[in-house]
Amino acid sequence: MNNFIYDIPVKVYFGENQLSNLGTELKRYGQRVLLTYGGGSIKRIGLYDKVVEEIRSAGLDLFELSGIEPNPRIESVRAGVDICKQQGIDVLLAVGGGSTIDATKFMAAGACVEHDAWEFFGADAKPIERALPIVTILTLSATGSEMDAGGVISNLATGDKLGRMAQPMLPKVSFLDPTLTYSVSKYQTACGAADIMSHIMEVYFNTNKDLFLLDSCMEAMLKTVVKFAPIAVRDPENYEARANLMWTSSWAINGFINGGRRKAWSCHPMEHELSALYDITHGLGLAILTPRWMGYCLDETTVDRYVSFGTNVFGIDASLEPMAIARESIKRLSEFFFDTLGLQRTLSELGIKREDFALMARKACRYGDINGFKRLTAEDVERIYEMCL
């Protein structure tokens, strides 16, 4: 069991109609606010008007940057950095899902340095020592970006999709209103659920021994997604389902469940190459990869984790043989993603071609083998992609 530092000072307003606190919270951090968002969805659900009204009635100066992409691009980050520098922005307000929040984090960091924001990424990444304060209003339960210090940015020019974490990018305040996710489509709700589960499973499937408490909390979170994602898909305005998914998405990746575990994640780096090259939805890529990765990693040395997962999350009979429980747990997870949630089950269906596997696998291992639950070489990654055909 390794030591760890727990440090998640994000303040969260959870529930409906909490935006009356927005002006007060923004004001703590300054006068000039950059509002960032993606497409028109926040206007369609009336959120944009409410946010602008709160900012104006607090007497703050409002600047805007819209058009942040799903799988947000470095060009959007650069545009935000320019506004921050030119307008002397004090605080950034990201309204949207993980893409908008991720991009906003790197705008906030980029505003504090002279170099280009893409230099925060890659092997010789520049340090992130400061960032402008960030407030978020979440509209999609998936990435957990509202309560963590990381983000992922795509660079189409280099074909890269790279992640980076840094404590200064942690949001100061996040507003989590489950009703703001009512309009999320069945498909995006399902992809979000797969993303949340993957965040937990990347930590849960680990050969580092750590706190039983945290394993049990991860099982609690996974059970919550398994119980409520189908309800949210079926009944999009079910508050209880949306609320459970929303709070689980934050806790899945804010660092709490890690404890002292230090193993690398596996499915995320494999997936990032898929969405970097094909611009698919991240959660869908994870749903397709995860059960195959579990199958690839299953052996006598790893079977115990599958048994805990299968019995505690899916309620599989604990008296069965360990290998039988493990195989059943993979089957149950597949059924959950592809039958219950209705996600596409193969890379072929998405038009992803075998001929790109070798390149993507090499890129997934650009910094060396993926040293996660089981060590994966580029060849292993290629085999796992092939299992997804």
Place this chain on the structure above:
Amino acid sequence: MNNFIYDIPVKVYFGENQLSNLGTELKRYGQRVLLTYGGGSIKRIGLYDKVVEEIRSAGLDLFELSGIEPNPRIESVRAGVDICKQQGIDVLLAVGGGSTIDATKFMAAGACVEHDAWEFFGADAKPIERALPIVTILTLSATGSEMDAGGVISNLATGDKLGRMAQPMLPKVSFLDPTLTYSVSKYQTACGAADIMSHIMEVYFNTNKDLFLLDSCMEAMLKTVVKFAPIAVRDPENYEARANLMWTSSWAINGFINGGRRKAWSCHPMEHELSALYDITHGLGLAILTPRWMGYCLDETTVDRYVSFGTNVFGIDASLEPMAIARESIKRLSEFFFDTLGLQRTLSELGIKREDFALMARKACRYGDINGFKRLTAEDVERIYEMCL
């Protein structure tokens, strides 16, 4: 489901040998440090010397207040306030269990006002708008004071033992080293376990409907205590057991599990009257009261919670009749406290007299009925005390 605000910005260093960070952390808050502690135990385990060495080598000025009692008294708080004011203390460092940390919180708050610290308590309590910064080093897993904003202080002159919460008293940094609890006696370890479980059960047994996620996390925490408290009692230097109990104790009461639940606690106000009058260990009082309180509150309207508790925490067969599961869950909890952990099972064994029940019950309801899981009048509280004879 009610809205809530989540705001727990405590930074935690978890694990062995993290005290090398103590000087750096204290320095953030100033130059003049008041070290507070209880009896000689921190000297016996060598912790005092380590702490003093860290403070001195960081070049900070050290002041001391020792002798803080279990069930800490207002006189200790006053003594600390006097030192803070006379010496211009910048930051308080509490080293010990919940008693030392609780008392230190009110010293930190008392140092910022002109009135007597006892005026922070009771029906006309003065506001707590500021407090000096607090750093803690925990030596006992029980109260969770290291990660929450509350504390309980006794006033023998008035016969009161009263609690108070206020966000400014939240510790800035807490050091949680499981090895510092190796020397905690079997008895105190068992009492601490009962205290942790009670903190969770006071929230879990609730008629407010809230997030399934949080119910499941509470069950995860309860299972952790049930699994590891007996190991820590049997094998005091078992790191895994001590670590699990320590991190669970913090999360049992830092506010995370509450969500939007707003019902009052029940066993704590009943117990505070026992330890106010008889100075017994808080966790022992809770262990004696809790199963009787559960028995008193069980009926057709409340039985569902007992069923979830019994099946998910103690693994009772879910196919039994609900009432049978409920009664079995009370039996299993009693066996856990009194047989497995070896705690005393009645108030009579502690010399607590029936003739004091009416007065204690009235005091427990001094602000009105206890409006918790089930509403309890002073007469109800008296009946529950009688069940503990």
